[in-house]
């Protein structure tokens with residue numbers, strides 16, 4: 077076994093294999109993957125292997141498109157089959173809101189160059205004849221949807237990586253990751269110690285345990301998930317005789333996805349009575365095994381599916397696959413340099429490895445090899461959560477995310493699980509005044525104030541929501557009179573030391589102000605991309621205060637640490653300082669209570 081390497085990727089699931097391949101593709105050949113068992117021994121081997129581009133975040137959707145297109149290239153490069161079935165897929169809408177969401181997705185896809193199409197019920201019946209289209213308004217057809225062989229695909233990534241010079245050590249368990257003072261790592265395995273410049277955590281089901289070896293908490297949690305494969309279905313058999321493969325059907329109302337498997341069907345569910353798995357940690361005794369079948373949990377979902385896909389009821393159950401896989405609190409992967417760490421990278425929390433694994437591998441490899449990614453990765457950046465996050469927050473959010481996997485996602489939608497989690501000093505006062513709360517970076521912030529018997533939440537909508545009147549009222553009050561606003565939810569940093577000005581001059585794109593003055597400035601990456609928008613206040617020749625987005629604290633601190641300079645200290649004081657912003661043409665009469673000031677003409 078090699079004893080030095082530039083990168084040690086821990087975990088040989090589809091994600092670790094993709095990271096390894098992409099590192100070699102971008103020119104790093106001295107890289108190795110360490111897998112405690114055989115490749116695919118975590119969630120990967122029992123996945124249903126479905127892939128699709130549909131994702132609420134445009135950048136994630138684009139990366140899913142990249143992943144799907146990559147499979148053909150991998151097959152050509154390696155000569156191995158990924159078992160591709162590009163059968164297309166249709167997502168159904170049984171009410172106007174669901175349909176609106178699909179139309180909005182289609183608009184995004186047009187911009188991204190994806191050839192999706194809105195289809196009506198008659199067309200759906202023609203494309204996907206197992207569907208009972210009663211009550212269906214329409215759907216979104218995506219010709220790129222399909223499925224593959226999870227094991228074949230992982231091995232294709234692995235072979236492509238080996239062809240690029242990578243080494244793969246199976247049956248090699250990582251037991252410790254110890255950082256040396258120079259920032260490199262001793263990766264201790266049951267076969268010896270490897271000295272690595274970088275470590276990548278691609279531990280999948282065990283990502284929490286792998287992270288703990290380096291003292292890092294990764295906010296993810298495994299959930300149980302089940303799909304059923306049926307015996308032969310006559311309709312499918314007849315279609316096959318005509319050389320036609322049935323496409324995928326996603327039925328959000330029934331929280332199910334369905335596809336052809338052999339001569340039968342395969343259907344999986346994101347059921348409401350879902351169950352988290354391994355709450356206290358994933359045991360290393362868990363091998364390539366399945367969980368016991370649990371039909372009680374999916375009884376309602378099955379009954380719904382029998383109405384939508386009547387052929388299912390007539391077919392016997394051939395096999396049941398019930399296994400765990402991990403989710404982050406918002407369902408997106410956790411990728412990138414781990415804040416507060418040197419040379420430690422995350423490639424975990426990937427809940428749709430066959431839709432996203434290629435994109436995750438590409439982005440991480442670009443980050444490591446080229447210093448930054450070609451696209452905006454905020455939606456999957458591990459730094460979108462701060463050090464405030466705990467398992468007590470992660471678990472209910474992961475459950476919520478699983479349950480809402482097929483729900484309509486609305487603009488500005490606020491989700492209720494694990495809230496309130498962190499509050500500002502004004503929380504109780506504002507709550508009494510009718511605050512309608514939003515959440516940023518785990519903190520409750522006021523979106524607007526309801527009055528009288530107005531609802532205390534914004535009704536989710538693709539059209540004008542009930543926030544419109546209240547917001548108009550507040551805008552008018554500030555324009556004609558005066559309003560006050562708590563500014564706790566700003567990222568705040570103190571930059572001090574003899575080189576503070578020189579450092580700011582280097583890190584920020586705009587001018588650094590003189591004593592007693594403020595300036596606004598963008599912060600740019602080395603390639604000139606916008607990575608922050610700051611207000612700099614010069615408190616003294618060696619002291620500055622920066623304010624920026626509250627939700628980007630971990631992201632900004634990571635950048636500051638990566639670009640540190642001797643003679644400069646940067647302290648994150650975001651939660652140590654609060655403040656108020658008073659705006660409007662009229663002077664406020666400052667007689668308490670404070671709420672008298674709130675947006676009253």
Ligand SMILES: Cc1cc2nc3c(=O)[nH]c(=O)nc-3n(C[C@H](O)[C@H](O)[C@H](O)COP(=O)(O)OP(=O)(O)OC[C@H]3O[C@@H](n4cnc5c(N)ncnc54)[C@H](O)[C@@H]3O)c2cc1C
Nearest residue numbers: 087089091112118119120124125126250280281428429430
């Ligand atoms: C029932 C079911 C159906 C699914 N269907 C789909 C689907 O249709 N489409 C889709 O895209 N996704 C699907 N998924 C999700 C998919 O399986 C995951 O997204 C994917 O497998 C995650 O891959 P991974 O590489 O991150 O993790 P894993 O597959 O869990 O791999 C992690 C690897 O790390 C290794 N490891 C851990 N700790 C160590 C250590 N200390 N030392 C060395 N090695 C270590 C493990 O042995 C394991 O091989 C499904 C999941 C389930 C459970």
